[in-house]
Amino acid sequence: FDSLPVLPLFDQPAPTPFVAPEPLTKSAKLWLPKRVLFTPDALDEPFGQQIYERVMAHDLEVEVLKSNRLTNLRGADARETYRNAKNTLAVVKAPAGALRLQPTPPSADWQMNLAEGCPAHCQYCYLAGSLQGPPVVRVFANLPQLLENTANYEQPGRLTSFEVSCYTDVLGIEHLTGSLAECIRHYGTREGARLRFVSKYNHVDSLLDLPHQGHTRARVSLNAEPVARRMEGGTASIEARIQALRKLALPVALGGGGYPVGVVLAPIMLVPDWRKHYTNLLDRVADALDFDCDLTVEFITHRFTPGSRDVLREWYPNTSLNFDESIRAAKRNKFGGVKYVYQPDDMRPLKQFFYEEWQRRFPNAPILYWT
Numbered sequence: 001f002d003s004l005p006v007l008p009l010f011d012q013p014a015p016t017p018f019v020a021p022e023p024l025t026k027s028a029k030l031w032l033p034k035r036v037l038f039t040p041d042a043l044d045e046p047f048g049q050q051i052y053e054r055v056m057a058h059d060l061e062v063e064v065l066k067s068n069r070l071t072n073l074r075g076a077d078a079r080e081t082y083r084n085a086k087n088t089l090a091v092v093k094a095p096a097g098a099l100r101l102q103p104t105p106p107s108a109d110w111q112m113n114l115a116e117g118c119p120a121h122c123q124y125c126y127l128a129g130s131l132q133g134p135p136v137v138r139v140f141a142n143l144p145q146l147l148e149n150t151a152n153y154e155q156p157g158r159l160t161s162f163e164v165s166c167y168t169d170v171l172g173i174e175h176l177t178g179s180l181a182e183c184i185r186h187y188g189t190r191e192g193a194r195l196r197f198v199s200k201y202n203h204v205d206s207l208l209d210l211p212h213q214g215h216t217r218a219r220v221s222l223n224a225e226p227v228a229r230r231m232e233g234g235t236a237s238i239e240a241r242i243q244a245l246r247k248l249a250l251p252v253a254l255g256g257g258g259y260p261v262g263v264v265l266a267p268i269m270l271v272p273d274w275r276k277h278y279t280n281l282l283d284r285v286a287d288a289l290d291f292d293c294d295l296t297v298e299f300i301t302h303r304f305t306p307g308s309r310d311v312l313r314e315w316y317p318n319t320s321l322n323f324d325e326s327i328r329a330a331k332r333n334k335f336g337g338v339k340y341v342y343q344p345d346d347m348r349p350l351k352q353f354f355y356e357e358w359q360r361r362f363p364n365a366p367i368l369y370w371t
């Protein structure tokens with residue numbers, strides 16, 4: 001399939017000659033929001049108090065709101081609203097509706113959201129179009145209650161999995177919240193439940209000593225260098241993420257976390273020279289995981305909906321991401337919603353490439369799904 005035409009992913013033809021990536025281990029900058037809001041209900045929660053202490057320890061100023069509603073989050077225009085929101089952390093009590101969990105196939109049985117909103121700036125962001133209002137990071141102060149509630153969803157006789165990364169990057173906010181550690185500790189005590197998280201950040205040191213009992217699968221989201229460099233603002237470099245994956249997977253006796261780990265390759269994009277860039281990525285993962293570990297992979301190709309495209313164009317007016325529907329296949333869900341994915345003729349060689357290349361390097365690491 002070498003003759004496969006490469007889709008014009010970038011509007012401006014992007015010369016991306018293959019350059020061996022610098023061993024650039026650029027850590028993500030710790031996110032320090034300019035504005036931190038607490039609702040009165042959030043401050044009444046013992047876990048909310050812990051978040052308050054953490055925020056203060058980072059020398060951030062806190063505004064305690066008079067009511068439990070978040071207002072005045074909009075700026076003069078869409079750009080200012082986006083900028084302000086991405087610099088705002090709001091600590092709130094999750095509404096009662098958060099106790100009704102939603103299924104989240106194929107990644108896990110159920111979503112368990114510890115926060116909504118993310119400090120990073122990915123130009124294809126999965127959250128665009130699925131969260132209401134300005135993209136403020138809302139963190140839930142009643143996390144222990146949310147965690148207790150998930151026991152109602154466990155099914156006897158089988159393992160039930162909970163995904164905490166559907167609406168935020170859990171590591172991107174961990175230094176201010178401690179929420180991920182709380183989840184890992186909680187599921188370490190649940191025989192019938194498993195926790196899954198994924199991140200594009202690399203600050204994993206605080207997780208290494210936690211009593212996870214092998215019940216948490218720690219995944220990193222990886223991509224080809226040109227995609228990560230051009231489209232994933234605010235996140236850790238690919239090299240830093242690969243090193244974080246290594247630390248998480250290394251046995252405890254060797255100073256690692258001893259976690260079951262995973263790679264989430266997403267969103268897979270048909271960039272120019274995609275085979276070379278993704279081959280390089282997989283080689284680097286294989287080099288970093290040069291020891292036996294419990295590893296899985298998930299493959300997610302790029303897609304967008306009309307709603308997410310509109311929001312992303314507003315958030316990133318200069319984006320080079322190509323949203324041309326005519327070079328995509330429309331996939332409809334049972335509610336009539338549509339998403340645009342790669343056409344079957346493009347999807348086939350991509351899938352073949354990733355399955356072959358993964359299985360060749362990691363014969364014992366299951367591919368959980370391709371979508």
Ligand code: SF4
Pocket residue numbers: 118119120121122124125126127167168169200
């Ligand atoms: Fe969106 Fe995930 Fe990027 Fe955060 S890390 S901006 S949630 S795609």
